[in-house]
Amino acid sequence: MPDQPIRGFPDEEFADRTRRAQALMAKQRLAGLLLMTEPEVRYFSGFHTLFWQSPTRPWFLFVPATGKPIAIIPEIGAELMRTTWVTDIRCWSAPSPKDDGISLLTELLNPLSREGARIGVMKGHETALRMPLGEYERLMTGLPGLEIADATSLVRSLRIVKSESEIEKLAHICAIGSRSFDQVPNLAHEGLPLEDLFRAFRREALAQGADDVPYLVGGADQGGYHDVISPPTPRPLQSGDILMLDTGATWDGYFCDFDRNFAIGRVDDASRRAYDVLWRATEAGLAAARPGNTCRELFNAMQVVISEIDEQTGDVGRLGHGLGMQLTEWPSHAEFDDTIIEENMVLTLEPSLGYGDGRLMVHEENIVVRADGAKLLTKRAADELPVI
Amino acid sequence: MPDQPIRGFPDEEFADRTRRAQALMAKQRLAGLLLMTEPEVRYFSGFHTLFWQSPTRPWFLFVPATGKPIAIIPEIGAELMRTTWVTDIRCWSAPSPKDDGISLLTELLNPLSREGARIGVMKGHETALRMPLGEYERLMTGLPGLEIADATSLVRSLRIVKSESEIEKLAHICAIGSRSFDQVPNLAHEGLPLEDLFRAFRREALAQGADDVPYLVGGADQGGYHDVISPPTPRPLQSGDILMLDTGATWDGYFCDFDRNFAIGRVDDASRRAYDVLWRATEAGLAAARPGNTCRELFNAMQVVISEIDEQTGDVGRLGHGLGMQLTEWPSHAEFDDTIIEENMVLTLEPSLGYGDGRLMVHEENIVVRADGAKLLTKRAADELPVI
Known part of the structure; x- marks a missing residue:
């Protein structure tokens, strides 16, 4: 078999992607990005698994205005997430139909909700909501001060050009x-x-x-x-x-x-x-x-x-x-x-x-x-x- | 290679699945089910393709209170959908970021919205919304009379027992x-x-x-x-x-x-x-x-x-x-x-x-x-x- 490239990416590549996202977020007054789809979570963290094929558990990555992304994920993914550059990893024992990450998300986002901050969620063309719609609605009801902006074009503008x-x-x-x-x-x-x-x-x-x-x-x-x-x-x-x-x-x-x-x-x-x-x-x-x-x-x-x-x-x-x-x-x-x-x-x-x-x-x-x-x-x- | 089963299912199996769904829908006063995820669309129609791996286009199947399901799908899927038992197939040329099926869905659901009817959408545990969240919100804004119920347990109760x-x-x-x-x-x-x-x-x-x-x-x-x-x-x-x-x-x-x-x-x-x-x-x-x-x-x-x-x-x-x-x-x-x-x-x-x-x-x-x-x-x- 011919030589193959190196698998994965150096941490610096994820840091660079994150910095570029944060520069665009600053322009759009976004206090964070709440991501939950496989390519987006992987793009900013390096978390790479076929386990996404199981629809059972939601996975979340939050890109704050500054600093590294924060992972809010099922415990089964903790070991693999620890191999990435992400260091703030918050887990719950999933599946847990009554609380599949919602209280962890609420804890993270509550300060932003109280400030009336604006965060980005991907809501646009070619996206899907990879968590139960009912849970998303419940999450948002609990964060009444939070303003949700569509982050599709921001993320798209980064991912569309390849390194x-x-x-x-x-x-x-x-x-x-x-x-x-x-x-x-x-x-x-x-x-x-x-x-x-x-x-x-x-x-x-x-x-x-x-x-x-x-x-x-x-x-x-x-x-x-x-x-x-x-x-x-x-x-x-x-x-x-x-x-x-x-x-x-x-x-x-x-x-x-x-x-x-x-x-x-x-x-x-x-x-x-x-x-x-x-x-x-x-x-x-x-x-x-x-x-x-x-x-x-x-x-x-x-x-x-x-x-x-x-x-x-x-x-x-x-x-x-x-x-x-x-x-x-x-x-x-x-x-x-x-x-x-x-x-x-x-x-x-x-x-x-x-x-x-x-x-x-x-x-x-x-x-x-x-x-x-x-x-x-x-x-x-x-x-x-x-x-x- | 040993003998293998017959591929696909006889139409009667889809008719039976649909009838059983409709019996449950009647009990829950549901005028329809709006489905958009691969297993659900396949379960009621037989539409089977790997093309779902492309995130670009949304696909919809509507199970009415009586009669066969109605497909609202991108034109690229029309030929394959015509091989299934579904006969009412409504298509648009997708992708179409300004109207990816929304006007066709609105046309279908408008009479139900005017009646103040209730339809089921899967919003519960282990589900996702496989259309852009922004489009879903826009669809619902245009159908103010429609009541949305969570159809997860209804669909789950059918799919959980195998034929x-x-x-x-x-x-x-x-x-x-x-x-x-x-x-x-x-x-x-x-x-x-x-x-x-x-x-x-x-x-x-x-x-x-x-x-x-x-x-x-x-x-x-x-x-x-x-x-x-x-x-x-x-x-x-x-x-x-x-x-x-x-x-x-x-x-x-x-x-x-x-x-x-x-x-x-x-x-x-x-x-x-x-x-x-x-x-x-x-x-x-x-x-x-x-x-x-x-x-x-x-x-x-x-x-x-x-x-x-x-x-x-x-x-x-x-x-x-x-x-x-x-x-x-x-x-x-x-x-x-x-x-x-x-x-x-x-x-x-x-x-x-x-x-x-x-x-x-x-x-x-x-x-x-x-x-x-x-x-x-x-x-x-x-x-x-x-x-x-």
Whole structure:
């Protein structure tokens, strides 16, 4: 296996993230940030575990106006949290349906409530409330002086630009994904049930060095697939199928997210043409993904090419997005998104089109934006639809 | 690979789930249930996709007082939703930060708001709000007549008891997990980095037929491990290590969740004794997991044995839980949980104890409760700590 980056981050990186958050908080008169979602807790603390998959227990990280974050977490996470740079760790024995962290939170926030202070909670687009809504309402009722502001754009502005250490991890998992896709012609063959190909691909990605392959979707059907989010069926691959696999594999908690298309046995003309258009749309995206352009401009650059054969991309809703600790992050390459592209953003370019009788094709590459333009993290897809 | 169950469920199963929900809703004067979390949407619709890993788009399923559920979902999911028994599918082109389903929801719920009707939303223990909190608040402001009740216990009472088709899937993935653990002595050896063992175990579980291994945690250290939720380190296994692997593998969207302990090279006396106590605590749990007993009684039956050497189990917070579409589900085997155990509940028995100098040991088995008592879905762990 090739050399891999160092796992984790030096404490200084968390200190730097925290200081930058606190500088923005000062501008917005925020006395703290109350965070409870996995990527945010991990971003400021380094706390990294798959245990979030259990929905049972809420977890909280409070970023004060100055100083280190404070963890308010279930006892089961204390040992792991102690390995991070966080030192103020307050625990309760969870689950505890009558008081899952609420009294600890209340104790922490009461002085701020009495001052009529303002704190940030993530309430905006692409967020969720990862604690019971009833408990959140109860917490707020007990803190009547507290003003809650939406901290989504503050956190987004930090997470959307990646550090060099983050980019190293993303480059590493994208390389693993690329090597895995290179093996698909050896894994896929006529007669193989799609679900067995999925299993073989997952095994391949692990062998190539992925920690996990949490996301794998795709489709295969005669002359094109019809859906891009389904689990695999037991249907065997047939000559004339267009096959697509789209993977989100992870290394040290960072995702790649890209797909590859293949023809089984032979290619129909419509699929060949769709592939060509999308390949060129991606080229246009690569050229447009430069600092200073907006996501809307990036979208339009790809859409112009796509519209050679399809003007409707409403199905998928956008032509790419941010990438990092989550499979999909801000921004969106879409008409509505005027985010200005910055150096060190990591993005997907994901042009898609509808063609023929309800068929769909999607291409995807992952890039890092540098001062002089897009740099591919994925090995560029072949310029003609590969036939297996 | 052995025969596997049929994927998915017949429409009749979804119709039956919906009818049972509606009977409970009638008793609670609920005009509908507004659901937005993956297991709930899947439970009533059959909509099954990994795409939920993308946090970008909210998804909604409304269960009305009578008739089939209504899906309000991003356009990207329309094709897959049309393969389910749901026929009323209302879509928007998502993401759309200014209106991610809110106007469609408002249109649906407005008549109920005008009547001053009451609908259920899941707000209770072990739930989350899988839409932006700001959007939820905006939705409710626009529906001033609507009364929101907590539907957690209603949904919980349905999901907590499994159908025979669900039990078949759970039995299948537990058997896959058991066969995978049987191979650990062939995969693990002195000098192997723990992260490579994790990768090998994931590959083995896939080869044994798992669709995915989304959850894998564990530890290994001299004379016992210290933490049960960490990702693996690159530290090589050493003689004298106690190794634990805990996996949540899935098949057709259903989880197993159990662990196995191994000694590398040799066993220290304290770990041998801890293992023996936990093995017997599990036996006590197996005897107590009968219809009519409470989860508290089940907890106490295990705790009596555990207290031979440890009276503190606060770390982990409970000694097992429900199992199904989620890695951990209601109920909890804990002092606070007086849920009455019913036939066809699928549960984990997960006794744990602290010993020595901050060491921890956890055992886990998965069972289905039948009229005459617990039936193991996992192959029972060896009665003595296996040495590799």
